[in-house]
Amino acid sequence: ETGQQVTAAISLEVDDAAMVARVACRFTCAACGEGYHDDFKPPAIAGRCDRCGGAAFTRRADDTAETVAARLAAYHAQTAPLIAHYRRRGVLETIDAMQPIDVVADNLGRIVVPGTA
Ligand SMILES: [Zn+2]
DSSP, X not given: OOOOOOOXXXXXXXXXXXXXXXXXXXXXXXXXXXXXXXXXXXXXXXXXXXXXXXXXXEOOGGGSHHHHHHHHHHHHHHHHXXXXXXXXXXXXXXXXXXXXXXXXXXXXXXXXXXXXX
């Protein structure tokens, strides 16, 4: 305990199943590193990188549904008590992180950018 007062906390609210799907379906071009997603951003031509034409793709070993689910479980175990604590103190801002990414970023920016609070 540093003695510092937490004056604001942010909770990103996500649906676990959707989060697992989001993360576990990512892959990247092995040649140029371009990022793709099975559902949200597949290559225009299946199996062919849009940017460099490469045909080899990699998936991060830690992006499997199992590891993402494990990370979420750890998150809930460690973070849920904090969220309840900050909510009781009235300093918790919640953001629906299932919205489009630019909307989430916008909401985050409004909360954390100095001078706008
Ligand atoms: Zn590529």
